[in-house]
Amino acid sequence: WSPKLAVDENTWAQVGVLGQFQFEAKQDNAGTNGDQWSNGAFVRRFRLLMQGSVHKNVQFLFDTDIPNAGKSADFGQPAPQEKLILNDAFVDFNLVPALKFEVGRILLPFSYENKQSATALLGLDYNLNAIKIPTFSEPLAAWRDNGVEARGLLLNNLIDYRVGVFTGQRDNAINPDDHLRYTGHVMLNLAEAQPGWFYSNSNFGKQTIRSLGVGFDMQDDATPVYTTDTSVSPSVTTLASRQDYRAWEVDGQLEQPLGNGQAISASAAWFDWEHAAGDFSGNTAFAQAGYLVTPHWQPVLRWEHQDPDAGRKLDTYHLGMNYLIKGHNANLKVDYALHDRIGADGEEKDAFRLQAQFLY
Amino acid sequence: WSPKLAVDENTWAQVGVLGQFQFEAKQDNAGTNGDQWSNGAFVRRFRLLMQGSVHKNVQFLFDTDIPNAGKSADFGQPAPQEKLILNDAFVDFNLVPALKFEVGRILLPFSYENKQSATALLGLDYNLNAIKIPTFSEPLAAWRDNGVEARGLLLNNLIDYRVGVFTGQRDNAINPDDHLRYTGHVMLNLAEAQPGWFYSNSNFGKQTIRSLGVGFDMQDDATPVYTTDTSVSPSVTTLASRQDYRAWEVDGQLEQPLGNGQAISASAAWFDWEHAAGDFSGNTAFAQAGYLVTPHWQPVLRWEHQDPDAGRKLDTYHLGMNYLIKGHNANLKVDYALHDRIGADGEEKDAFRLQAQFLY
């Protein structure tokens, strides 16, 4: 963040920038002989951020993004177009610590993992395989929706609650009765609290965090089920039914300074999904741990788990190393993902990623 | 606006942000039983603004926007995509008070209402039903066009004139001879003048304004008329003819401080359109008044009128209340629109809207 551009004590703004540039090599049966890995460089995230205040009780934040700009598709898929989007955008009516209202486009308050800032991740990226939150607004502004969230800290910071009402599925054909979406997360803080908009994932020993949370996300008539009649030519796809989306989860987070400048960051979560993104039903989970050995070196291990009701289980193991030039402000991260995803041929595929990040 | 980021006296810039978040409930025969209202939350406007100066006679302004991001369509219509756009973008060659040139993408100088800033509206929104200005450049940058505008104040600020030449219809098939668009507005200031780029609509008693204006907007071959031949399958739509677009209007504006912190804001306009946006021909009008009762409460009444040459008349009545946390910088507005629009079934439909605004 820049210094405050202040008109007076309660009227100010700050500018920020996040850049993440990635090189990715992925096993995908590419090549004229089908035995190659695909590789390419792209802009993983590029965000112009601004936060500020217009009144002692009214703050705001927004950022734009252009996710995966220039990325190559998996082999066999067409190269995607890129799009500059409004990512976060909200105004926060900050009444008392126990009650604040965020209004606008907001990260859904469903789990600790998805309510973190992308500027301060432990791994090279989120545990994307475990998060199946459907996105109905702008597909590229993943995990965000338009609505209002009430939040606060209760019982001397012991309880952190965040609950909201959102538009969710706004396609008239799928959700004709305009059912709203309800999302919430309640967290027990056994050490320090986090009163800010986003949760921390890797704070280099600056805070001690021991938190346990539980969350839900639901909307009636959110998920379409289509059938395709191939007996006619060309084939005809029709909306066969509407499914109610339901999800709940439990999560835990640990940030533990060890003295000597060393620190442990660890988190885990378990998810249950019904008719989630891409009509996914089943369970997912992840667990991750990072060890800040020196101010510059931080190895990270991550495990992601998918167990769909229909289809194959997938366990992904990430071996990662962060080289922190200057914390989250300038770093290089490398990540080898064993069984990164299931390919078009039904086999587990690995991937290697190298990322340069800067944050102002 | 931020403080000036100044290199020297004549070289500086200021950053600003406008956010408007809306919840809308609209009567539209939604639902599986056709008896529901639709409802949803969306980003009405989200603008990053910058204005500045690069020379004592050369200033600039621009803002981006993403109008109606995440909005639901009326029942039966598909959900719209959202798009981040360049909204205003111009350089102002500020020679003398009687002659300045704005070059770039500009709000058309046609009427007082459409030349106002969206940051400082009296109502929850513009009187949208009355303004049928065609937009040929970027559809989402409504009421703007690319070209040049001359403007100035004459006769000791008595006369405010703004006239411009714009590209307008740039589709070669519709406007093959590349006729240009001509637009202008002349205003008599009976009280204070407004030398800035935009007019004021609700200034909370900070200025006394009594102004009367007349405007025009015209372009030959601007409006296409299509015919659809349904005797073949699939049906074929062809350009049948080109129509010359003509519009003129008269408007009046009143800003009157009443002492005691109270103030009246009122305006009205009458429009005559030929082959305007959506090939609208006919008359429209609006009148509105707001009464600043206390620094925080301001009831607003608005009337909008549409009388097309072909089709149904529509009179819309808005009952609105503004809760001004801090003027235009932070406020909540509520608006009930009786006969908001004509629905797909030909009946008048109501709408309820609630909006949170912040402006930095």
Next chain:
Amino acid sequence: WSPKLAVDENTWAQVGVLGQFQFEAKQDNAGTNGDQWSNGAFVRRFRLLMQGSVHKNVQFLFDTDIPNAGKSADFGQPAPQEKLILNDAFVDFNLVPALKFEVGRILLPFSYENKQSATALLGLDYNLNAIKIPTFSEPLAAWRDNGVEARGLLLNNLIDYRVGVFTGQRDNAINPDDHLRYTGHVMLNLAEAQPGWFYSNSNFGKQTIRSLGVGFDMQDDATPVYTTDTSVSPSVTTLASRQDYRAWEVDGQLEQPLGNGQAISASAAWFDWEHAAGDFSGNTAFAQAGYLVTPHWQPVLRWEHQDPDAGRKLDTYHLGMNYLIKGHNANLKVDYALHDRIGADGEEKDAFRLQAQFLY
């Protein structure tokens, strides 16, 4: 650029804005009688820029753009859509003067001409007819690609080298083996060196530059060749073969102060292309010279040359005049292009352009 928004000596950012608004009249057999010129005003470039530093060795730059917003197509072509894009976006690991790494979306280091900043051109625009660099990432972010560039100054600034590896063609069907793109430029500085990200094209006598360069740009399987089978209805277009793209060039640049506030700016380049943008094979060249007569007036002559292996030669002559209100910060440029391009009827067409620029 704004003043530095500085947190500390090595952590700061600066904001900038570039606006270029153009009126263009072009000979294109427009009109109902086929004897008209097309004319229109549009936004040539509009960039929000930010550069900064997050560590003494880590700097960044980005800008957005919306090229040719509101421009009319040539007669017979549909009006283009406009799109806000991420233009440049990179982080610079600035190790020593002899070795720096730019990572992200970068102007390809192929030739002096294409590695210049659009903020500081000598002519009204680049010598666009001569530059056939294929753009595979975002088409509107022309001449840029995603990857990494190493650069530095060697032998006491005598040698300026820039070499990079980029993603290039990322369409799996065209480049199934994911060959990477290799691009480089080596330059001999016979006067002052240019250690910055971009080269200078017209510096009003502030530097003396005498440089000679040579560059290359290449990628295997970059260029698709399609065939269309019209014996079936509707006709079927298939990928017939993949071509390796190869290009090389030589260039020279002269910036010479003459005393008395006068200065000469001149440059020239010769290009050899195989299977470049639009499968162009052949040679191109350009030469240009400008003479700063007074601080405000600068006539410019430009010659562009195209000699495709297949198709017609084209020699374009630009007669230009710059009126510099304040150098690159505020100016008006006029340019008459004799034989601007070859029209749909195979004839050479002229064009007249007038541009207002501001730069903060």
